[in-house]
Amino acid sequence: MTTFLQQLVNGLSLGSIYALIALGYTMVYGVLRLINFAHGDVYMLGAYTGYYLSRKLKGSEPSLSGALVVMLGAMLVCAIVGVVIERFAYRPVRRAARLTLLITAIGVSLFIENGAQLVFGPDPKFFPSLAPRADFLVGGVRLTSEQLTVIAVSFILMILLRLFILKTRTGKAMRAVSFNLDAAKLMGISTDGIIAITFALGSALAAAAGVLIGMQIPKIDPLMGILYGLKAFVAAVLGGIGNVPGAVLGGLLIGTSEVMVVGYLSSTYRDAIAFGILILVLLLRPQGILGRAQKEKV
Amino acid sequence: MKSRVLLAVLLAALMVPACRRGGGDEILVGEYGSLTGTTATFGQSTNNAIQMAYEQINAAGGVLGKKVHVIVEDDQSKPEEAATAVTKLINQNHVVAMLGEVSSSRSLAAAPICQANGVPMISPSSTNPRVTQVGNYIFRVCFIDPFQAEVGARIAWEILHLKKVAILSDVRNDYSVGLQTFFRQTFKGFGGEIVAEQSYSEGDSDFRAQLTQIKSANPEGIYVPGYYTEVGTIARQARELGITVPLIGGDGWDSPRLWEIGGEALNGCHFSNHYSVDDPSPAVQKFVTDYRTKYNQTPDALAALGYDAARILADAMKRAGTTKGDKVRDALVATKDFQGVTGSITINKERNAVKPAVVLKIENGKFVYVTTVKPTGT
Numbered sequence: 001m002t003t004f005l006q007q008l009v010n011g012l013s014l015g016s017i018y019a020l021i022a023l024g025y026t027m028v029y030g031v032l033r034l035i036n037f038a039h040g041d042v043y044m045l046g047a048y049t050g051y052y053l054s055r056k057l058k059g060s061e062p063s064l065s066g067a068l069v070v071m072l073g074a075m076l077v078c079a080i081v082g083v084v085i086e087r088f089a090y091r092p093v094r095r096a097a098r099l100t101l102l103i104t105a106i107g108v109s110l111f112i113e114n115g116a117q118l119v120f121g122p123d124p125k126f127f128p129s130l131a132p133r134a135d136f137l138v139g140g141v142r143l144t145s146e147q148l149t150v151i152a153v154s155f156i157l158m159i160l161l162r163l164f165i166l167k168t169r170t171g172k173a174m175r176a177v178s179f180n181l182d183a184a185k186l187m188g189i190s191t192d193g194i195i196a197i198t199f200a201l202g203s204a205l206a207a208a209a210g211v212l213i214g215m216q217i218p219k220i221d222p223l224m225g226i227l228y229g230l231k232a233f234v235a236a237v238l239g240g241i242g243n244v245p246g247a248v249l250g251g252l253l254i255g256t257s258e259v260m261v262v263g264y265l266s267s268t269y270r271d272a273i274a275f276g277i278l279i280l281v282l283l284l285r286p287q288g289i290l291g292r293a294q295k296e297k298v
Numbered sequence: 299m300k301s302r303v304l305l306a307v308l309l310a311a312l313m314v315p316a317c318r319r320g321g322g323d324e325i326l327v328g329e330y331g332s333l334t335g336t337t338a339t340f341g342q343s344t345n346n347a348i349q350m351a352y353e354q355i356n357a358a359g360g361v362l363g364k365k366v367h368v369i370v371e372d373d374q375s376k377p378e379e380a381a382t383a384v385t386k387l388i389n390q391n392h393v394v395a396m397l398g399e400v401s402s403s404r405s406l407a408a409a410p411i412c413q414a415n416g417v418p419m420i421s422p423s424s425t426n427p428r429v430t431q432v433g434n435y436i437f438r439v440c441f442i443d444p445f446q447a448e449v450g451a452r453i454a455w456e457i458l459h460l461k462k463v464a465i466l467s468d469v470r471n472d473y474s475v476g477l478q479t480f481f482r483q484t485f486k487g488f489g490g491e492i493v494a495e496q497s498y499s500e501g502d503s504d505f506r507a508q509l510t511q512i513k514s515a516n517p518e519g520i521y522v523p524g525y526y527t528e529v530g531t532i533a534r535q536a537r538e539l540g541i542t543v544p545l546i547g548g549d550g551w552d553s554p555r556l557w558e559i560g561g562e563a564l565n566g567c568h569f570s571n572h573y574s575v576d577d578p579s580p581a582v583q584k585f586v587t588d589y590r591t592k593y594n595q596t597p598d599a600l601a602a603l604g605y606d607a608a609r610i611l612a613d614a615m616k617r618a619g620t621t622k623g624d625k626v627r628d629a630l631v632a633t634k635d636f637q638g639v640t641g642s643i644t645i646n647k648e649r650n651a652v653k654p655a656v657v658l659k660i661e662n663g664k665f666v667y668v669t670t671v672k673p674t675g676t
Contacts, residue, residue: 218531
C-alpha cells in the first residue's frame with residue numbers, strides 16, 4: 001500500500017509538470033484554434049534559462065530566494081520568447097489557412113530544437129540544487145522537498161491562472177476572444193494584445209515547468225521538449241482542448257497512469273500509455289473529459 | 299533541360315572520389331564514436347587516446363613507412379548515425395580499417411557494413427558477445443559481458459556479501475540487457491536471490507517509478523548495468539527516495555562526468571572496469587602521464603582501450619606488411635600477448651580479447667582500486 005501511495009506521489013509530481021505545459025497548449029488553442037507545436041520547446045528553453053540563471057547565482061548556497069529568482073527569471077524570459085514567436089511567426093499568417101499556421105508551428109519547433117543544439121550543445125546538462133532540500137516521511141511514504149515544491153508551485157500557478165481568467169478584465173477579454181475573435185474585436189477588445197498576453201502566460205507556465213523538472217530530475221537536454229510537449233498535448237486533448245481545468249486534470253491523469261504503468265507493468269509501455277489514452281479519448285469522447293461538444297457551424 | 303542538370307550533378311558526384319586524400323604517403327583509418335550526445339565522454343576519451351596513439355606511432359616512423367591518419371565521424375550517441383558514419387567512412391573516405399564503437403548497440407549497427415565491405419573493425423570497448431559474432435572481420439580488445447557480469451555478481455556476493463539484489467537495466471541497450479541476463483544467471487548460481495527486475499530506456503530521466511518498486515522489494519544492493527548519464531541520475535533519485543543500499547555496475551559507469559551527475563549519492567558504489575589508473579605497471583603509468591600531459595585530464599578505461607585498439611591495429615598492419623583488408627584481418631587473428639595498457643591481449647578464436655577485470659569503488663569522486671578478477675580457466 002505504501003508503495004502504491006509512493007507511486008501516486010511520483011505520478012502527481014510528474015503529472016503537475018504535464019499539467020503546467022498542457023495549460024499553454026489549451027490557452028493558445030482557446031484563442032487561436034492553433035496547436036502550438038513549439039510549446040514543448042519553450043518549456044525546454046525555460047529549463048535552460050533556469051540552468052544558466054542558477055549557474056550565475058552559483059557561489060551562493062541553495063536558498064529559497066535564489067530558487068524564486070531563477071523561476072521568475074525563466075518565466076519572464078520565456079514569456080518574452082512566447083510573445084516574439086507569436087508576433088513574428090504566427091501573426092503574419094494568422095489570416096491564412098489553418099494548415100499554414102500549423103506548419104509554421106512545426107517550423108518554429110524545429111528551428112528552436114536545432115538552434116538550441118547549436119547554442120547549448122547537444123550534451124545533456126545537469127541542474128545544480130536550487131533550494132535547500134528536506135524529506136518528509138508520512139506513513140512510510142517519502143515526500144521529497146522537490147516533489148512537494150513541484151506539486152505546490154504547479155497548483156499555486158494554476159489557481160492564479162484561473163483567478164486571472166475569471167476575475168480580471170483581461171481575463172474576461174481573453175474569454176471573449178476565445179469565444180469569438182471577430183465579435184470580440186467589434187466590441188473594442190484589442191485582440192492582438194490579448195493573443196500576445198495568452199502566449200506570454202502560456203510560455204511563462206511552460207518555463208516554470210522547465211525549471212521544476214530541472215530541480216527534480218535533474219537532467220535537461222535540447223530535445224527534452226519533444227516528448228514532454230507531446231504528452232502535455234495529449235493531456236490537453238484528454239481534458240478537452242481549450243478547457244483550462246481540463247488541461248490540469250488531463251496532465252495529472254497522464255502523469256499518474258504513466259508512473260503506474262512503469263511501476264506495475266513495464267517501462268517499455270511508458271510512452272505508449274499516453275498515446276493509447278489519446279486514441280481511446282478520440283474514439284470515445286472526442287471533445288475530452290471536460291470539453292463541450294461543438295457543433296460544426298455551417 | 300532537367301535531365302541535363304541531373305547528368306551534370308551525377309558527373310560531378312562521380313568525380314568526387316578521384317580527389318580523395320590519402321593513398322600515397324598516408325594510411326587512412328576510420329573512427330566512429332559518440333563525440334556528442336548522452337555518452338559523449340565515451341567517444342571523446344576514445345578519440346583522444348586514438349589520436350595520441352597514432353601521433354606517437356607517426357613520430358616513431360609510422361606504419362610501413364607511411365603516416366597513419368585518422369578520420370573521425372561523430373554518431374551523436376545514436377545507432378542509426380553510427381551506420382551512416384561507417385558507410386561514409388568506407389565509401390567516401392576509403393578507409394582501410396575501422397575503429398569503434400564503445401556502445402555495443404552502435405557497434406552492432408556498424409559491424410555488418412564493415413563486414414560486407416571487407417574492412418577490419420576493432421571495437422575498443424563493446425562488451426556484448428554478439429558484436430564479434432557479426433562476422434570474421436570484427437574484433438574487440440576488451441572482455442565480454444558474460445565475464446563482466448560474473449565480476450558484477452562476485453562484487454555483490456563475495457565483496458559486499460549481499461544475498462538479495464535487484465536489477466535495473468536499460469531495455470533498449472544490448473550491453474545492458476546482456477549484462478542483466480548474465481548477472482541474473484551467475485548470481486543465482488552463487489545462491490543469491492534476485493528480488494526485483496525493473497527496466498528503463500536510454501534517454502529516460504525519471505526513474506522514480508522503477509525505484510519505488512525496487513524499494514518495496516527490500517534489496518541489499520542494486521545492479522545497474524547502464525551508462526553514466528542514467529546511472530548518475532538513478533543514484534540521485536534512489537537516495538532521494540530513501541534507498542541507501544549500494545549500487546553495482548559495469549564499465550558503462552566509467553566517465554569523468556559520473557560524479558558530476560550523481561555526486562555523493564554514488565559513495566560506496568562498486569563497478570567492474572578494464573583498468574585502474576592506480577595500476578603501478580610502467581606501461582599504465584607512462585600512458586597515464588602522456589595522456590595527462592596532452593589533455594590535462596585523467597584517462598578513463600575507454601581511453602586506455604582506444605589506445606590499445608589503435609596500437610593493435612598498427613601492429614597488425616606491420617605484421618601483415620600491407621593494409622589490405624583480408625591480410626590485416628589474418629594478422630589481427632594472430633595477435634598474441636600484445637602488451638597493452640589494459641593488460642596482455644590475446645585474440646581468441648571468437649575474435650575477443652581474454653583478460654582480467656578490475657573492481658573499483660567510488661569514494662568522494664575517486665575510483666579506488668579494490669581487486670582484480672581473472673577470467674576462469676586462465
